[in-house]
Amino acid sequence: MAGNSDPLSPRAKIAVTAGKAVAAASRAAGRGSGSVIGGRVALKLDPDLLARLAQNLDVTLVSATNGKTTTTRLIAEALRAAGPVVSNALGANMPAGITSALAGSSDARFGVIEVDEKYLAGVARDTDPKCIALLNLSRDQLDRAAETRMLAENWREGLAGSKAVIVANADDPLVVWAASSSPNVIWVAAGQMWKDDAWSCPSCGGVMQRPGDDWFCGECGFRRPTPSWALSGDHVLDPHGSAWPIHLQLPGRANKANAASSAAVAAVFGVPPQVALERMYQVQAVAGRYDVVQFMQRDLRLLLAKNPAGWLETFSLIDPPPTPVILSVNARGADGTDTSWLWDVDYTRLTGHPIFVVGDRKLDLAVRLEVANQHFQVCENLDQAVQMAPPGRIEVIANYTAFQDLRRRVGN
Numbered sequence: 001m002a003g004n005s006d007p008l009s010p011r012a013k014i015a016v017t018a019g020k021a022v023a024a025a026s027r028a029a030g031r032g033s034g035s036v037i038g039g040r041v042a043l044k045l046d047p048d049l050l051a052r053l054a055q056n057l058d059v060t061l062v063s064a065t066n067g068k069t070t071t072t073r074l075i076a077e078a079l080r081a082a083g084p085v086v087s088n089a090l091g092a093n094m095p096a097g098i099t100s101a102l103a104g105s106s107d108a109r110f111g112v113i114e115v116d117e118k119y120l121a122g123v124a125r126d127t128d129p130k131c132i133a134l135l136n137l138s139r140d141q142l143d144r145a146a147e148t149r150m151l152a153e154n155w156r157e158g159l160a161g162s163k164a165v166i167v168a169n170a171d172d173p174l175v176v177w178a179a180s181s182s183p184n185v186i187w188v189a190a191g192q193m194w195k196d197d198a199w200s201c202p203s204c205g206g207v208m209q210r211p212g213d214d215w216f217c218g219e220c221g222f223r224r225p226t227p228s229w230a231l232s233g234d235h236v237l238d239p240h241g242s243a244w245p246i247h248l249q250l251p252g253r254a255n256k257a258n259a260a261s262s263a264a265v266a267a268v269f270g271v272p273p274q275v276a277l278e279r280m281y282q283v284q285a286v287a288g289r290y291d292v293v294q295f296m297q298r299d300l301r302l303l304l305a306k307n308p309a310g311w312l313e314t315f316s317l318i319d320p321p322p323t324p325v326i327l328s329v330n331a332r333g334a335d336g337t338d339t340s341w342l343w344d345v346d347y348t349r350l351t352g353h354p355i356f357v358v359g360d361r362k363l364d365l366a367v368r369l370e371v372a373n374q375h376f377q378v379c380e381n382l383d384q385a386v387q388m389a390p391p392g393r394i395e396v397i398a399n400y401t402a403f404q405d406l407r408r409r410v411g412n
Contacts, residue, residue, distance in 0.1 A: 012052050015045035016103045023100060035088075039096030042103060050095060053102035054127035057086070057111035060265055061127065061164075063120045063155075064135030066310045068093065070250065070286045071135060071258040072114040077283055078266035078276035083109035091287055094119050095126075110269070117151050121158020131268045132159065133167045133261055135190065137174040138197045138309040139344070141336030148197045152178040167264045169257075170227040173215055177202040177222070188264050189213075189230035190257040193316070194309035196344065231260040236273060238263075244273040249284045252317035288407045292393070295410040296386045299393040300326075302412065304403045306335070308344040314397055321352030324389035326382065328359035328402035335400050339364045347372035353395075356385035359402045382409050 008016065023038030031037075042049050060079075062072045069091045076087040086108035088101035093114040102111060115123045117137070124132060134155070137148050155178035159166065168179035170187040174197065179185050191213075192198075198215075199208050206219030216223035228239040235243040236259065246259050259280055266276035285291040289304045305314040318325065331337045339361050347369055355376035357365050362378050369376045379385040386394065398406055406412075 008052055009046075012046050012049055015042040015049050016053075018042060018045055019100060019103055033090060033092070035090065035092045035100035036094070036096045039092075039098070039100035039103075042099055043096060050099045050102070050123070051126045051128075053099065054111060057102070057108060057127075058269065059111040059113060059127045059129040060131040060133065060269075061113050061115050061120065061124060061129045062133045062135070063115045063117050064133075065117065065138045065140045065307060066313065067135050067254060067258050068114045070255060070283075070289070071133060071262055072112055073283055073286050074258055074262040074280045075133070075265050076110075076112040077279045078262055078271055079110045079112060079269055081266075081271050081275050081279055082269055085110045085112055087112040088114055089287075095123060098123060118154070120155055124158060124162065124164065129164045131165045131167060131265055132162070133265050134175045134179055135169055135258070135261060136172045136192065136194075136309065137178070138194055138307060139341060140307040141338075148174055149202050152202055155179075156181045165268050167261055167268070169261065170225050171213065171215075173198040173208060173222075173224075174202050176225060185225075186229065186264055186268070187225045187227040188261050189227035190260050191231055191253065193253075194312050196308070229260060229264040231257050236260045236263050236277065238267070238273050242273070244277055246277055247281045249281060250286070250290055252313060254313040254317075288403070288412050291412055293410045293412050296383065298386055298389070300386070300396050300410065301393060302403065302406060302410075303395060303397045304400070305397050306399050308341055311345045311397070312349075315346075315349040318353075318395040318397075319393065322390065323353060323392055324356065324394045325350060325353045326356045326358060326385045326389070326394055326396045327365060327376075328357075328382070328396070328398040328406060329362070329365045330360040330399060330402040330405070331364075332360070332401045335402075342368045347374055350374055354390055356389060358382055358385050359398065359405075382406060 019038040019042030022041045023034030026034030026037050076085045079085050086105035093116045152174040160181035162182050166179045166182045166185045169175045169190040171192040201217035203222040204220040206217045209218050230237040263273045263276045292301045303314050305311040331339050357378045366378050
């Protein structure tokens, strides 16, 4: 744990108070949670505030393209077994949102912080984390995110020589390359369904060989490290070879993988796997994801999928055909305005499902589904799609701002 128990400086206290006031005003005006604007104001008044707020916390950072928010929530639940936790549970994951979250708690022992991939190195410098969890890297927000290997390089340079324990996914070559610059890494075999961003070696550019679940570069010898933790079916295998059952209310293989990584993080802080995994059962939904809501006399399950890797995982957990599926895609600032990633998603996996398409970019999605030979109907809005859907629970899959629109419409 960094720093000492000195209270915040007068300047820092003023910054925290001003940030909270601005956040409250933003909430009162109906402009969202206010966490980002509040954090921005606080950091303007005291640029070192994030470091000051983190100095008395045992900090864990969580970064990835997919699964950050859920894994942050699972780790936070597990660590509550050992003491009070502060976390940016709503997913505001850039420095302003993180500062806001930490300013909201003065008695926490642990800070569990989701960090946007592009900001990881800087936030790690400011917060002196005890642990950093790296889950995966894949293409996302093509108009503004760096190419995945450049992001991996950014992580590799930013974390080189870090004192933190790095808990990293041994099955993602980009993550392994990024984490390998750190002296203290715990490898987790968490799996990787999406492989299309790691066919060339991040170290030398050679072609990656992928026999079974293994991977290696035939040219430079860069290879999958031996994991000490592993996801095995419905169990987590710990470094002693013991198998611990995973009981989650969250669906799908991806969330079991998130639980495996979270158990490895919890162990860094002395929370045993059995306790950690039992506490993760409390999590039913994460910021609306996986919630089943009643709308127009129908059950709708809300699923978030922001990029090709996320859509692939989501397709694997929806109910089988002929369950109706509503797809909604926007391309606003928070989504990335480039929708060419739709062509990287294998929509043939939806064959047999009645499909209904809504959202700002419904026509982009319609063209993609047409090429994938899927049967679908373009609808004006969610209400029309629900009216047209055949009986049964409806799976609703949306990208980021489309998901927020849906939550507002169904009152979630």
